[in-house]
Amino acid sequence: MDAKKIVEKLESIGKDIVKQLELNQNPYLEIPERSLDNVYFDKETGLIKLGSKKQKRYYLNLSQAKKFMQTLLVASKIKWLLEEDKPSLSIRQLYYLLKHTIPGSKENTFDTQDETDPIVEDVEVMLDVLRENLRLIATPNGVLAGDLIVEDKTGDILDYTKMGSAGGAIPPIVEDEYFHIKEINVEYVLVIEKYAVWNVLNQQKFWKKNNCLIITGKGQPARAERRLIHRLAYEYNLPVYVFTDMDPWGYYIYSVYKQGSINLAFFSEKAGTPKAKFLGFQTADVKEFDMPQSSFIKMKDIDYKRIKEMKKYAWFQNKEWQKELTNLEKFGHKIEQDALVSKSIEFTAETYLPTKIENKMFLP
Amino acid sequence: MDAKKIVEKLESIGKDIVKQLELNQNPYLEIPERSLDNVYFDKETGLIKLGSKKQKRYYLNLSQAKKFMQTLLVASKIKWLLEEDKPSLSIRQLYYLLKHTIPGSKENTFDTQDETDPIVEDVEVMLDVLRENLRLIATPNGVLAGDLIVEDKTGDILDYTKMGSAGGAIPPIVEDEYFHIKEINVEYVLVIEKYAVWNVLNQQKFWKKNNCLIITGKGQPARAERRLIHRLAYEYNLPVYVFTDMDPWGYYIYSVYKQGSINLAFFSEKAGTPKAKFLGFQTADVKEFDMPQSSFIKMKDIDYKRIKEMKKYAWFQNKEWQKELTNLEKFGHKIEQDALVSKSIEFTAETYLPTKIENKMFLP
Numbered sequence: 112m113d114a115k116k117i118v119e120k121l122e123s124i125g126k127d128i129v130k131q132l133e134l135n136q137n138p139y140l141e142i143p144e145r146s147l148d149n150v151y152f153d154k155e156t157g158l159i160k161l162g163s164k165k166q167k168r169y170y171l172n173l174s175q176a177k178k179f180m181q182t183l184l185v186a187s188k189i190k191w192l193l194e195e196d197k198p199s200l201s202i203r204q205l206y207y208l209l210k211h212t213i214p215g216s217k218e219n220t221f222d223t224q225d226e227t228d229p230i231v232e233d234v235e236v237m238l239d240v241l242r243e244n245l246r247l248i249a250t251p252n253g254v255l256a257g258d259l260i261v262e263d264k265t266g267d268i269l270d271y272t273k274m275g276s277a278g279g280a281i282p283p284i285v286e287d288e289y290f291h292i293k294e295i296n297v298e299y300v301l302v303i304e305k306y307a308v309w310n311v312l313n314q315q316k317f318w319k320k321n322n323c324l325i326i327t328g329k330g331q332p333a334r335a336e337r338r339l340i341h342r343l344a345y346e347y348n349l350p351v352y353v354f355t356d357m358d359p360w361g362y363y364i365y366s367v368y369k370q371g372s373i374n375l376a377f378f379s380e381k382a383g384t385p386k387a388k389f390l391g392f393q394t395a396d397v398k399e400f401d402m403p404q405s406s407f408i409k410m411k412d413i414d415y416k417r418i419k420e421m422k423k424y425a426w427f428q429n430k431e432w433q434k435e436l437t438n439l440e441k442f443g444h445k446i447e448q449d450a451l452v453s454k455s456i457e458f459t460a461e462t463y464l465p466t467k468i469e470n471k472m473f474l475p
Numbered sequence: 476m477d478a479k480k481i482v483e484k485l486e487s488i489g490k491d492i493v494k495q496l497e498l499n500q501n502p503y504l505e506i507p508e509r510s511l512d513n514v515y516f517d518k519e520t521g522l523i524k525l526g527s528k529k530q531k532r533y534y535l536n537l538s539q540a541k542k543f544m545q546t547l548l549v550a551s552k553i554k555w556l557l558e559e560d561k562p563s564l565s566i567r568q569l570y571y572l573l574k575h576t577i578p579g580s581k582e583n584t585f586d587t588q589d590e591t592d593p594i595v596e597d598v599e600v601m602l603d604v605l606r607e608n609l610r611l612i613a614t615p616n617g618v619l620a621g622d623l624i625v626e627d628k629t630g631d632i633l634d635y636t637k638m639g640s641a642g643g644a645i646p647p648i649v650e651d652e653y654f655h656i657k658e659i660n661v662e663y664v665l666v667i668e669k670y671a672v673w674n675v676l677n678q679q680k681f682w683k684k685n686n687c688l689i690i691t692g693k694g695q696p697a698r699a700e701r702r703l704i705h706r707l708a709y710e711y712n713l714p715v716y717v718f719t720d721m722d723p724w725g726y727y728i729y730s731v732y733k734q735g736s737i738n739l740a741f742f743s744e745k746a747g748t749p750k751a752k753f754l755g756f757q758t759a760d761v762k763e764f765d766m767p768q769s770s771f772i773k774m775k776d777i778d779y780k781r782i783k784e785m786k787k788y789a790w791f792q793n794k795e796w797q798k799e800l801t802n803l804e805k806f807g808h809k810i811e812q813d814a815l816v817s818k819s820i821e822f823t824a825e826t827y828l829p830t831k832i833e834n835k836m837f838l839p
Contacts, residue, residue, distance in 0.1 A: 197820050198678035201671035207817040210769040219769065250670040250693065252616070254644050263639030275627030275646060276653060280618050282641035283674060289640060306614040307565035310647060314562035329614065405574040405583065453571040456561050 112240050113288060114193040120238055121190040128170075128183070137171040140182055143236040143377075145229075150376040152425035157385030159371040159426065161236065178230070184209055184220055185230045189245050199246035199284055202231055236377050243284045243338070251335035254278035254306075256313050257324030260294040268293075271324070278313055281326075285339040292346070296322070300343050301464070302387075303327045304355040304364055308448050308459065315460045321468075324349075331364060337382040340368060344384045351384050352468065357392035358410075358445035359417040362436075365389050370426040388473035390464070392448055394438040395472075400463060406450035410443050431474050476604050477652060478557040484602055485554040492534075492547070501535040504546055507600040507741075509593075514740040516789035521749030523735040523790065525600065542594070548573055548584055549594045553609050563610040563648060566595055600741050607648045607702070615699035618642035618670075620677050621688030624658040632657070635688070642677055645690075649703040656710070660686070664707050665828070666751070667691045668719040668728055672812050672823065679824045685832075688713075695728060701746040704732060708748045715748050716832065721756035722774075722809035723781040726800075729753050734790040752837035754828070756812055758802040759836075764827060770814035774807050795838050 112120075124140070131138035142165060143149075149162040170179045188209055192200070200208070206227040212219055221227050235242050242248075256278040259271040263282070271279045282290060301323050303309040309327035312318070318325045324343070328336040344351050353368055355361030369387045371379020396402070421427050422436050439445075451459045466472070476484075488504070495502035506529060507513075513526040534543045552573055556564070564572070570591040576583055585591050599606050606612075620642040623635040627646070635643045646654060665687050667673040673691035676682070682689045688707070692700040708715050717732055719725030730736075733751045735743020760766070785791050786800050803809075815823045830836070 198675045200675065200816065200820070201813065203811075204671055204675070204813050204816045207770060207811075207814045208820070210817065211767065212769060248671070248674065251641070261639075263641075265639050267637045267639040269637075269639050269641075273631045273633075274644070275625075275629050275631040275633050276648065277615070277627075277633075277644035277646035280638075280641035280644035282639060284640065307568055307612070310612065311562045311564065311568070403575070405576060406571060447567075447571075449565065449568050450571045452564065452568045453574065456564070456572070 112238075112244055114196075114244075117238060117240060117244060118190055118193050121186055124186065124237070125183075125190075137169055138179075139167045139169045140179065140237065141165050141167055142182075142233045145232060145236060145377065147373065150373055152370065157370060157426075158383045159373060159376050159379040161376050161380065181221065181226060182230050182233060185227060186234050189234060189247075192246055197246070199243075199248045201249070202228055202242075202247050205231065205247060232377070241286070241338070241378065241381055243286055243289075243334070246284070248283035249334045251281045251283050251333050253281040253326060253328045253332065253336040253339075254309070255281060255324055255326040255339075257318040258294075258296040258322070259292065259324060262291040262293050264289040272319070276310075276314065278309070278325075281335050281339060283335055285335050285342065287342075290339075292342075295324075295343075295347055295349075297324050297349065298322050299350040299352060299468070300324045300326060300340060301390075302340060302351060302353045302368060303448070304330065304353075304361055305448060308354075308451075311452075311456065312460055315457070317460045317464070320460075321465070328364075332368065334378065334382065337368060337371075337378075337384075340387075341382045341384050344386060351387040352390040352473070353387055354390045354448060354464070355392070356445065356447045357394065357396070357439070358447075359414055359421055359436075359439070361392070361448075362389075362432075363417075363421065366424070366426060388475065390467050390473060392446055392451075393435060393474060394442050396463075396467075397442070397446065399472075400451075400454070400466075402446060402450070403453055406446050406453050407444035408446070410439075410445055414445065415440065429475060435474060476602075476608055478560075478608075481602060481604060481608060482554055482557050485550055488550065488601070489547075501533055502543075503531045503533045504543065504601065505529050505531055506546075506597045509596060509600060509741065511737065514737055516734065521734060521790075522747045523737060523740050523743040525740050525744065545585060545590060546594050546597060549591060550598050553598060553611075556610055561610070563607075563612050565613070566592055566606075566611050569595065569611060596741070605650070605702070605742065605745055607650055607653075607698070610648070612647035613698045615645045615647050615697050617645040617690060617692045617696065617700040617703075618673070619645060619688055619690040619703075621682040622658075622660040622686070623656065623688060626655040626657050628653040636683070640674075640678065642673070642689075645699050645703060647699055649699050649706065654703075656706075659688075659707075659711055659713075661688050661713065662686045663714040663716060663832070664688045664690060664704060665754075666704060666715060666717045666732060667812070668694065668717075668725055669812060672718075672815075675816075675820065676824055679821070681824045681828070684824075685829070692728075696732065698742065698746065701732060701735075701742075701748075704751075705746045705748050708750060715751040716754040716837070717751050718754045718812060718828070719756070720809065720811045721758065721760070721803070722811075723778055723785055723800075723803070725756070725812075726753075726796075727781075727785065730788075730790060752839065754831050754837060756810055756815075757799060757838060758806050760827075760831075761806070761810065763836075764815075764818070764830075766810060766814070767817055770810050770817050771808035772810070774803075774809055778809065779804065793839060799838060 144164040371383040508528040513528040735747040
C-alpha cells in the first residue's frame, strides 16, 4: 500500500469517529488483538500469524479514554508524516514528536515510549500495513553481496556486485517504493548467521562463483533483513538457504527467518519465508564432513534447556526437526559455523556449501 | 606497514629464537606490557597510551613455556596467512585455525579463545602494527555518506554520495591497502552516536548541503569506525565533530573516539582522534535551544555514579569537562539527541547543527 492509500484509510477512520460523535454515539476503534492468545502457528502457510480476535477501544470508557486519545494522536501524526513526505523516523523519534504537555494542564500526552510503541503496533495492524509503510524504522544491521541492482528512493542505483569488502548495507526500509529491484540474476539466496563467515565468503567472491546472493543479519536479524529475504523469495521465486551455528540459538534464528516469531506475529506474517531451507550446520554434518574434535563445544545446562523448550514449539513439530533436536541433545556438543575453517579456510566455500546445495542436504 | 614487511619482521623474530637455541641459550620473546599499570594518559598527544614496560617470555620456564609456544604458533599462523594472501579472518576463526590436539598426546594447543585473544594482542604490540594489518578483523557496524571516493582492495570504486538510503557500510579493514581514498571533498566529519539520527540527516542530504561526511558507529563504536575517523582527521586534516546524547554514556563515547580507551590502549594510540571536538548535546544547549520539558529524562543512580567515575578519569581533567559534568549532575536530567525532533524534524539539520558549527560552540 502506498502513502496516498494509507492517508485515505487514516482519513476514513477519523471521519468515522466524527460521524459517531455527531450521532451522539460512543466512538470506538476496532483493533486486531496482538495478545499471545490471539497468535497461532498456521500449518497451511507455515507462518506464525495473528488470529481473528478484535478489541474495541472506546472513547467514553474510563479505562480506555486515554488510550483512545493516544491512538488518535499516533494515527494523526503518522498521517501528517506521510502527507508532508517527512523523512522516515525511529519509533523513539516518533515518541519525542508526540510527547507534549496538554495546554492548560500538567498532563502529558505520553509519559514513556512504552506507551507509544504498542499503539504504533495497533495502528499497523488496524491498517494492515507494515511499520515501514508508515515510515517508521528499526535499525538495520545486515550486509549483502551478489548480482542485484536496485534503484533506491534517492534515485541512486546500487549495484551489489560492486560494493567492495564491506558489501552493501541493508537500508532501514526495503519496500519497493524505497528499494526498487531493477535486476536480479542469481540462482538462490544464502543467509549466513555470522558476519565473520559472510566476510570470508565475500572475499572469496562466493556469490560470483556460485551465482547467488550472500546476506548476513549479524546474528539475530533485524526487521529489514527478514523483510528483504521474504521479498526475494516471493517476488523473485528464489530458493533461500539458511546457514547457522549448530546449536539451539542458530536453529532458532533459522526459525525466525522461516516462520517468524511470536512477539512480532503480525510482522512475521509479512516477513517470514516458509519456503526457506536449513542448510546447516547440523548433526549429520559432523560425520559427513569429518569435523575435528577441536571444533566441538560442550553444551551447558542453558543449551539443553533451550532445546527442550524448542522441541515444544508448534513450528518444530515435524519429524526431521524433532530428530535433529534429539540428535543435538545426544551429541552433547555445539559446533559454530566459524569452526569450518579448522578444516581449511577454503573448506566452507569450496567443499561444504557446494556439497550441501548440490545434494540438497537440507532440513525443512 | 605492508604484509611483506610484517612477514620479514616475523621471520627475524623466528630466526632470533633459533639462534638463541643454537647458542644453548634460553630463548625469550620481549613483549610490551598491556597490563593496566603500563597504560597512561599522555597529556601531550591527548591519547591513552601504552608505557615502556616490557615483559620477557621464556621458553625454559615452567610457567611460561606453554605461552611461549602458543605465541610462536600464533605468530607463525599469521605469517602463513600473510604469505599465502589468505582472506581476513575474525579472531574466533583464527582460534579455530590454531586449535588442535598435539600428535602423540592429549594436549591441545589452545583450549579456549581466552588463550588466543591476548596472544594476538601480544603479537600486535610486539610488531607495533594493528590487528587489521595482520588481517584479523572485528565486526564493523557503522555507515557513512558524503563526498568521498574510495578504491577498495577488490578493485571496486565506492562513491559515498551514491549509497542511497542505507549509506555505505564501513568495511572491517580501513587501512590504505584495503580502503584507498582517491578523492575527498568535504569540510569536516560529523560523527553521530545513533543510527536513527544519522538516518534522518542522510535523508535530508545534510552531507550534501553542508559539504561534510556523516558517520555513525551505532552507539559504542567498533574498531573500524574509530580507525577510519582517525585516518580522515590526520591524513586529510579534517575537523571532526562528535554529536552524542547528553548523558554520561554519550560523553564517554565521545572520549573513546577522541582519546581511546584503557582496555584497548595500544589500539587507542593508533585510532584516537585527539583533535576531535564535542559538538553536543550539552547542558548549555538546553537553554540556548529552548528544549521543551518533554525531552528531559530524569537521571538515575547509575547515571550519577557514572558521572562521578568519569570526573576522575585523567582525560576529563580539564575545566570545561569538569564543569560540564557538574552541570549535568545539577541539571539532573539527560537529553537524547533523538529528542531534538520535538522541536521539529528539520531542527537538527537546519538550526541546531549549523548554529553549533558556525559559532564553534564546542567542548574540547
